[in-house]
Amino acid sequence: MKKIHKIVVLMLVLILVLSACSKPTTDNPEVTDSDEITLVVWDQFYRPEESAVIEKLNAEFEKAHPGVKIQREVKVLDDLKMTVKLALAEADGPDVAQVNQGRSDMGALIEADLLLPLNDYLAKYGWGNVFSTSVASRNSFTPDGKSFGHGNLYGVSPTAEVVGVFYNKGIFKKNRWSVPTTFEEFQELLAKIKKAGITPISFGSLDGWNAIHEFSAIQHLLVTPAYINSLTYGVNNVSFDTPENQEAAQILLDWAQAGYFTEGYPGIGYDDSNNNFKAGEGAMTITGSWFAPELMIGTDQEFGFFLLPGLSGKQTMAIGGVGVPYAIRKTTQHPDLAAEYLNWMISPRAAELWAKAGMLPAMSLPENSKVKTDNLFGETLYAWETINKNNAVGHYIDWATPTFYDTLVAELQKLLGSIATPADFTAAVERDYAQFLKEQNK
Amino acid sequence: MRKANRYPGESKWLGLLYLLPAFLIYALFTLIPIIETFRSSFFEWSDLGRTSQWVGLQNYLDLFQDGSFLKAFSNNLIFITFYSIIPILLGLLLASLLSRYPIPGFTVFRTVLFLPQVISMVVVGVIWRWMFNPTNGPINLFLSAIGLGHLQQAWLGSFQWALPAVGSIASWVQYGFCMVLFLAGMQRIPEEYYEASSLDGASAFHQFFLITIPGLKAEIAVALITTIVSALRVFDLVYSTTKGGPGESTLVTGYLIYRSAILNNQIGYGAAIATLLTVVILSLSFLIRRILSDRNEVV
Numbered sequence: 001m002k003k004i005h006k007i008v009v010l011m012l013v014l015i016l017v018l019s020a021c022s023k024p025t026t027d028n029p030e031v032t033d034s035d036e037i038t039l040v041v042w043d044q045f046y047r048p049e050e051s052a053v054i055e056k057l058n059a060e061f062e063k064a065h066p067g068v069k070i071q072r073e074v075k076v077l078d079d080l081k082m083t084v085k086l087a088l089a090e091a092d093g094p095d096v097a098q099v100n101q102g103r104s105d106m107g108a109l110i111e112a113d114l115l116l117p118l119n120d121y122l123a124k125y126g127w128g129n130v131f132s133t134s135v136a137s138r139n140s141f142t143p144d145g146k147s148f149g150h151g152n153l154y155g156v157s158p159t160a161e162v163v164g165v166f167y168n169k170g171i172f173k174k175n176r177w178s179v180p181t182t183f184e185e186f187q188e189l190l191a192k193i194k195k196a197g198i199t200p201i202s203f204g205s206l207d208g209w210n211a212i213h214e215f216s217a218i219q220h221l222l223v224t225p226a227y228i229n230s231l232t233y234g235v236n237n238v239s240f241d242t243p244e245n246q247e248a249a250q251i252l253l254d255w256a257q258a259g260y261f262t263e264g265y266p267g268i269g270y271d272d273s274n275n276n277f278k279a280g281e282g283a284m285t286i287t288g289s290w291f292a293p294e295l296m297i298g299t300d301q302e303f304g305f306f307l308l309p310g311l312s313g314k315q316t317m318a319i320g321g322v323g324v325p326y327a328i329r330k331t332t333q334h335p336d337l338a339a340e341y342l343n344w345m346i347s348p349r350a351a352e353l354w355a356k357a358g359m360l361p362a363m364s365l366p367e368n369s370k371v372k373t374d375n376l377f378g379e380t381l382y383a384w385e386t387i388n389k390n391n392a393v394g395h396y397i398d399w400a401t402p403t404f405y406d407t408l409v410a411e412l413q414k415l416l417g418s419i420a421t422p423a424d425f426t427a428a429v430e431r432d433y434a435q436f437l438k439e440q441n442k
Numbered sequence: 443m444r445k446a447n448r449y450p451g452e453s454k455w456l457g458l459l460y461l462l463p464a465f466l467i468y469a470l471f472t473l474i475p476i477i478e479t480f481r482s483s484f485f486e487w488s489d490l491g492r493t494s495q496w497v498g499l500q501n502y503l504d505l506f507q508d509g510s511f512l513k514a515f516s517n518n519l520i521f522i523t524f525y526s527i528i529p530i531l532l533g534l535l536l537a538s539l540l541s542r543y544p545i546p547g548f549t550v551f552r553t554v555l556f557l558p559q560v561i562s563m564v565v566v567g568v569i570w571r572w573m574f575n576p577t578n579g580p581i582n583l584f585l586s587a588i589g590l591g592h593l594q595q596a597w598l599g600s601f602q603w604a605l606p607a608v609g610s611i612a613s614w615v616q617y618g619f620c621m622v623l624f625l626a627g628m629q630r631i632p633e634e635y636y637e638a639s640s641l642d643g644a645s646a647f648h649q650f651f652l653i654t655i656p657g658l659k660a661e662i663a664v665a666l667i668t669t670i671v672s673a674l675r676v677f678d679l680v681y682s683t684t685k686g687g688p689g690e691s692t693l694v695t696g697y698l699i700y701r702s703a704i705l706n707n708q709i710g711y712g713a714a715i716a717t718l719l720t721v722v723i724l725s726l727s728f729l730i731r732r733i734l735s736d737r738n739e740v741v
Contacts, residue, residue: 104705104707111488112490206687264575264595265596267576268577406706409687413688414689419601
């Protein structure tokens with residue numbers, strides 16, 4: 001028996017030694033580098049063109065702030081979404097992290113009291129002049145995380161997005177088609193392109209989410225900005241089961257049945273569809289401005305961008321907004337430095353670097369900017385400026401409820417698969433929405 | 443017999459002590475998470491899992507009201523055909539062909555046929571997404587090349603075909619495993635049985651059902667258990683091909699757990715599905731073992 005005691009004691013000692021060994025690695029930075037501050041930042045700018053912008057801004061930040069070191073960690077958005085919720089609850093979690101907008105991400109984090117409200121910094125840095133109220137409200141929640149669209153500011157977004165129509169300029173020129181100015185003209189154009197034996201809209205719905213954009217882009221033309229706001233922020237008790245939404249669903253279905261989408265589109269993924277379009281297949285595709293940088297390199301085709309035009313006599317509204325925002329962990333040791341970093345990421349300098357990379361900055365470009373705008377990027381910039389000027393920046397409707405994304409993806413596939421009618425579609429989505437409103441108002 | 447395994451004066455507890463390190467790791471990474479999952483399923487979680495409220499069996503009651511869960515579970519049952527039945531039949535056929543009629547390059551065939559089993563599921567998903575691509579995937583191109591263009595489908599996006607399409611990927615992955623398992627088993631069956639029976643006039647068909655199949659009982663039980671367990675806990679394949687779509691036609695419980703617990707922050711609900719799935723898997727495995735194992739032979 002004595003032998004066992006010895007072995008047990010030995011094992012316990014071993015465990016203690018091992019755990020003692022592992023400790024210093026976590027404590028070390030604070031002990032040895034007391035004069036140097038490390039700011040841990042998690043972001044999702046993983047594409048090479050994007051990552052280069054961040055690396056440059058980080059290097060300039062370190063140079064301007066002696067003694068500060070930025071420890072950057074890059075993840076793709078899905079990975080970031082999954083891990084950031086746990087990481088922000090840790091005492092040594094990231095000081096600054098990109099947090100996806102909407103209820104199940106930013107809302108849940110605020111409810112768990114893990115994000116720092118940025119109102120003081122908003123005043124200090126004058127971010128009110130950088131962003132419109134409409135943009136700021138996309139990153140705002142009430143302190144309990146329940147009410148979206150107003151309350152405290154919790155994040156700032158460096159990039160902007162607008163969903164519109166990319167078109168192949170070569171195909172348009174060859175067939176003497178011009179960019180339509182009304183939705184009616186757009187529909188006529190679709191028929192003309194189809195007749196010419198070309199796929200009017202390059203599309204693939206296998207991944208699900210981009211079908212939401214296809215539907216909602218049409219929906220945005222039929223409804224009012226007030227409705228989209230109410231629907232997204234869950235206020236004023238609006239319904240999804242409306243004639244306008246049904247009409248939008250009907251138009252989408254008509255397009256599908258008229259063969260305006262790529263043949264076999266339900267079995268094609270988003271990236272595959274985009275690659276086809278880039279290779280010159282299909283006259284147009286409806287997606288977000290984030291696709292522009294990819295279309296500007298590595299292709300012999302020339303592409304343009306326009307907003308899906310409004311019904312004649314009606315102003316157009318487009319899905320749009322700002323990209324994934326940077327937020328600050330509530331328990332960070334360096335809140336002021338973190339805020340300084342946020343301010344850095346939305347500076348005029350950042351705007352210029354983003355524009356050079358072909359991405360829409362959420363901030364205005366500096367007056368004396370030398371960024372080239374006589375290209376595809378310039379066309380997306382013009383579209384973004386247009387909807388901003390007209391107060392016609394719509395919303396990603398899948399933010400509306402925590403389960404709206406899943407519901408919309410599944411119901412749109414049913415609609416396009418002729419399993420559900422437009423009326424079934426709006427009714428099914430409304431069930432999700434009404435359930436959410438009921439729980440929210442409880 | 444047992445005593446002889448021990449040196450004189452050695453404690454009978456010493457053996458257990460050797461198990462301790464492995465057990466600690468097992469407990470830490472397997473047992474405790476299972477118990478935690480089970481416990482979590484009786485709570486409703488908020489604040490990203492930092493506060494919880496006891497709700498008793500509510501999560502389980504909700505499960506049976508949830509159309510998505512019922513759909514997902516019935517899809518899992520359909521997947522058993524593709525994960526288990528088809529691969530086992532195919533494996534039996536190939537194994538008996540390869541073992542009874544030796545062909546040149548046997549090892550090459552065996553390796554090639556087993557290959558799908560060793561590829562990561564995500565890679566398999568990516569490959570087959572391309573195979574099934576409606577416009578430039580080989581399957582549709584092949585169909586049109588042999589004049590069957592009217593059979594072309596948007597495979598993974600079709601309500602009618604998505605489930606069989608994903609299922610057939612699973613069969614492709616699993617049959618190699620079954621085949622190798624059965625090949626190994628067949629080497630144990632004495633060659634004399636076949637010789638003697640053919641002298642008595644038994645056909646290859648008879649031999650297959652009266653000698654090969656009974657001789658492979660243990661292997662079939664193992665194949666059934668592992669493949670059915672894979673069918674019930676499938677996640678990676680669906681995640682990398684259809685994400686449960688179109689609609690909910692390829693939704694499975696594994697994906698639903700991920701969607702509830704990870705994406706939609708419904709930790710308790712996800713835990714309840716996981717617990718139920720574990721119970722179903724354990725009881726099915728137990729049942730198969732009971733039915734297929736001989737009384738004195740443990741599979």
